[in-house]
Amino acid sequence: MKILIADDSRVMRQIVSRTLRQAGYDGHDIVEATNGAEAFDLVQQESPDLVLSDWNMPEMTGIELLNALRGSGSTVPFGFVTSEGSPEMREKAEAAGALFLIAKPFTADSFRDALEPVIG
Amino acid sequence: MNITVFEPTMEDVSGIVEEVWTSFLGADLVVVPEGLVEVPAGEHVTAVISVAGAWEGHLMIDASPETAAAIAAAFMEVDQSDVTEADVTDSLGELANMVGGFIKSLAPSPSTLSLPLVLRGHSRASTPESHRVCSAVAVWRDAPVTFTVYAGGHA
Secondary structure, eight states, X not given: OEEEEEOSOHHHHXXXXXXXXXXXXXXXXXXXXXXXXXXXXXXXXHOOSEEEEOSSOSSSOHHHHHHHHXXXXXXXXXXXXXXXXXXXXXXXXXXXXXXXXXXXXXXXXXXXXXXXXXXX | OOOOOOOXXXXXXXXXXXXXXXXXXXXXXXXXXXXXXXXXXXXXXXXXXXXXXXXXXXXXXXXXXHHHHHHHHHHHTSOGGGOOHHHHHHHHHHHHHHHHHHHHHHSOSSEEEOOOEEEEESSOOOOTTOEEEEEEEEEETTEEEEEEEEESSOO
């Protein structure tokens, strides 16, 4: 399985990758993007099975990325990993087609709870 | 016109800071009101993030360069000697993003969260036309990390 992690923070991409392993999702291919625009291109090139995206990024935000992907016809499973976990943001995420929103800071358990229904 | 006054408290800030430390640094820390712990003068690293919209405010995080490097090393689970200046900028910025994002979630909506800015120097950064709302000092490995929230103005 291939997972694309989009976050402008390299440190956070490392933490997400590490938490995926801690949650039992090791052995997957990880592709990294530093912003939404790069993530959009990488989805076309790499055909990931799941996108984990930050919300607040330069060039293209996470919600703009999701809207662009759905607008392009992509149905790639998509979830947010973001510091903005208010009910309002969760509603926006769900309305745009995100399957889940994991709020930072997170634990391996919160990753497992969000990802298990999506990738098992 | 009704104006909603929102002022996060030290308890709001300390709660999210403790959660970040527990989740990502695997450590407990003590958060105390500013003034109870001496914050040394000298060079420091400051991360700033802003909320704009229905509520306008800023969060500033201050730490010594050594403490900032220790935070980066803990986030990355590497030796401090392997931490670069870019790693420190990244880590402090992400810390500001997490604490700032939580403050935004408490604030009136709609509002947007800026990208973080990380500064280095001997002078304290300031935000014109804003007033200090609350401040908390996290003591980690015997070193202070100061979290200050300002309301109003532009960073």
